[in-house]
Amino acid sequence: MSQTQPPPSSPPHEDQVRDHTFDGIQEYDKRLPNWWLATFYGAMVFWVGFWFYYERAHLGPSNAERLEQQMAVIEAARLAAAPALDDASLWKMSRNAVFIDAGRATFASTCASCHSAKLTGGIGPNLVDQLWIHGGKPSEVYQTITDGVLVKGMPAWGPVLGTKKVSELAAFILSHHQENEPIEKQEAWIPIAPAS
Incomplete structure (x- = not known):
């Protein structure tokens, strides 16, 4: 006698199984974690700010200017020694x-x-x-x-x-x-x- 058990009802907060199946593997429709989303969106905001600050508004020193400043510090240390x-x-x-x-x-x-x-x-x-x-x-x-x-x-x-x-x-x-x-x-x- 085989008893067929009804599938347990899934609570509303559980991930849903997608209809798509490949090689017998089912996919879950899982939401991305909040920490991952916050990191991703934060990186995008940082990139836009960085791009505007250095590339568009030219508020920060260029690579050549930073190199010149660092070389001046090195030269000063060499001469001081x-x-x-x-x-x-x-x-x-x-x-x-x-x-x-x-x-x-x-x-x-x-x-x-x-x-x-x-x-x-x-x-x-x-x-x-x-x-x-x-x-x-x-x-x-x-x-x-x-x-x-x-x-x-x-x-x-x-x-x-x-x-x-x-x-x-x-x-x-x-x-x-x-x-x-x-x-x-x-x-x-x-x-x-x-x-x-």
Whole structure:
């Protein structure tokens, strides 16, 4: 006696079997998981935003710009690790944006009160003209910052700032000059009163 059992009724939340059969295999009409759908739609939204930001609006740096920035950082690290600071390496540092930016920040906090934010002088001498009191060669500029000129009221910044910051400061000052410009010796500095 064979008893035929009726198929159990499937609850409403169960997956439905499709009518399609292949090699005796039935397919379920299964819904994709929510985590998968969220990941898929999130990736599409991210792609559209990324495409617009970089390709259409050009708000982000290009590959060439990012490469140039990374190369400047690498060059700055290489020059900072260089044991000897000669005129050639100081000139090279003065053309590197990483050194110039760091030197600008140090200048603003330690030197601008005497030499002005534009390096045009005040209590201290003008640093953007071709007249130099203590020498205009890069090594002389570096040495003047390091040792100071106590007779004129400039402290020795070498012990305070260290070699790295002094070289960045020299690079910032030299960035306002050309490598082959004439250097004129100025005998004395007479401070001028700031403009009212």
